[in-house]
Amino acid sequence: MREDRHIISVIVQNESSVLARISGLFAGRGYNIESLTVAPVPNDSGLSRLTIETYGSCKTVTQIEKQLNKLIPVLKVVEKDDFVEKEMALVKVPIEESLSDVDALARAYNGKIVNVGDGSIICMVADEPTRVAYFIKAIQKYNPIEIIRSGVVALER
Amino acid sequence: MEISGSRMVVEALKREGIDTVFGYPGGAIMNVYDELYKQDDIKHVLTRHEQAAIHAAEGFAKVTGEVGVAIVTSGPGFTNAVTGLADAYMDSVPIVVISGQVPMALIGTDAFQEIDAVGISRACTKHNYLVTDAKDLPRVIKEAFYIARSGRPGPVHVDIPKDVSAQITEFVYPDKAEIPTYNPAFKGDLEKIKNAVEAIKSSKRPLLYVGGGVVQSNSGNLVREFAEKTGIPAVETLMARGVMGSTNPLLISMVGMHGSYAANIAMSEADLLISFGPRFDDRVTGKLSEFAKEAKIIHVDIDPSSVDKLVASHYPIIGDLHSVLTDMLPLITEIEPEQFEDWRDAIEKNDKLHPLGYDKGEAIKPQEVIEKIGEVFGDRANISTDVGQHQMWAAQFYPFSRPRQFNTSGGLGTMGFGFPGAMGVKAGDRDRVAVNVTGDGSILMNIQELMTAVEYELPVVNVILNNNYLGMVRQWQTLFYDDRISETDLTVQPDFVKLVESFGGVGYRVETMEELEKALLDAEKRNVVALIDVKVDRRENVMPMVPAGGSLYNMMLR
Structure with missing residues (x-):
């Protein structure tokens, strides 16, 4: 069966161990988590939103959705291909690299240099996940010391 | 306060x-x-x-x-x-x-x-x-x-x-639980129920596939009514034994790995599966790609994740089975039991061709022990089991008459479940005899409960189908591992009679069917926990058998 990329957005009651319930469900049933982000829903009492990026057939993803819905603290599960998706990345490059080149590259991907230290500079970008991947490829020639991706956040259109 | x-x-x-x-x-x-x-x-x-x-x-x-x-x-x-x-x-x-x-x-x-x-x-x-x-x-x-x-x-x-x-x-105890994120399904979608009824009307070879959800939702009577009204034959899963009642002419038998020939063939030949609360377990379906290939599938279940999990359904209905059946039954019109007569005849022919059975021999056959327990206690007993060959024989041969009569560990297959399970059954239904059909392997997995049963007067009648083997594993070793009996020989055993007596219960060693009948009745009369050690044919296999992962219609018969 074809394994496609899916984004699943889950609204849960923000209680202890809810993240363990969800990651345990994925691990126990053999579903994979490509990336996962979680944070409280602003201005709302006691809810959190998780955004899970996963790969699987349609049948598997439907089953994931149903299993998530079975968890008691889960309020809502949204699985669609109509999300606005964004991801952030932070990259540390040696100070010896050209500051203006790195800055120009980051700007092309909706970012900038956010820190300049003694030995290294840190730049950030925030863009669609595919574009973040392009950026990471492009930054390779500046000998990055460390790269961090945030995982995807997504909102229904 | x-x-x-x-x-x-x-x-x-x-x-x-x-x-x-x-x-x-x-x-x-x-x-x-x-x-x-x-x-x-x-x-x-x-x-x-x-x-x-x-x-x-x-x-x-x-x-x-x-x-x-x-x-x-x-x-x-x-x-x-x-x-x-x-x-x-x-x-x-x-x-x-x-x-x-x-x-x-x-x-x-x-x-x-x-x-x-x-x-x-x-x-x-x-x-x-x-x-x-x-x-x-x-x-x-x-x-x-x-x-x-x-x-x-x-x-x-x-x-x-x-x-x-x-x-x-x-301390203030709430009147009801309010959990905003938990809203279990209850009523089924009426449109979907209507569509399912239309599918039933136009089917030629419909089959009721009765699962444990029928017992859970207390829908046994409604399912029997449904079958009677339509004349549609039924198969039961392990968890549903007792729903239709063993004397019901519309009940074929149990379905699945150790289901009857007629039941498994009916499943494979049906053009419509009316599934009431089963979960399409692998021990029922066999090879999924070959399962009920000719059938459209109606699946009624309260758990959305059960539907389309393993087998895609054409008429999924999410809801409480009792509520769905209550809505469905009045819609069943223009269906005459006569219209499925050919189908029922074909099933009966299959059942006569290869009925559930066994060959009698010199040694006591485990199957005849189950039949004897049924003959002696029948509806008066609630039957619990452990896990293994004895469990399958109990499911195949006991004359179940009602839902909740059969208490077994189905999904997890927990050896050691039967005896304590039967104590719970006795505590919940004091008026009936609590029988635990067990094996010489399983019974030792919670044997310490003899003490509990004596202390709290929970007189479980344990019938050990003793073949000095971990019988089901031995059967697989014989059939699929060239009879290499790896660590399943239980020749070394306790003296079960002395064992139970040391706890204050009664023990019987049984070598003939007459002794078995006497032991059962005596144990009931004495009203104290009992172990009845029945020496049975060591090498008897549970048949029919669909080898794991095989197609349901490909059964070993003997």
């Missing part, structure tokens, strides 16, 4: 109508046991192992349809209970298990008898709680009972640290 957390537990159980709990005390749960000591409304049954407490609570729940309760301590008390929780989870048994935990300040310090109990039970419960403040206890226990019994039932675990059970605070 300001009371302690432990008192709250006892008060909450009373308000939930609980009069019997099973359990085992220990350090972290002592506050609760102190409260149990101070009252008379709730009777506590001290099992001799925590696993047995959970199985007993399961047996109680299965026979009564109410929530069973067990209480254990932290650490090993809880880990011993895990098999029971997993068993209840797999078979959707409504139980609430309360465990003690080390005091809050010690959690995470590797304290004496500390284990991350909710971390472990998360994977084998419908839901669980670690209560960190006694203020939450009334709500949590209310929710626990509600979650256990509603929707697709299941086990709920409540872990209570010792300082929380000691904490004194205001």
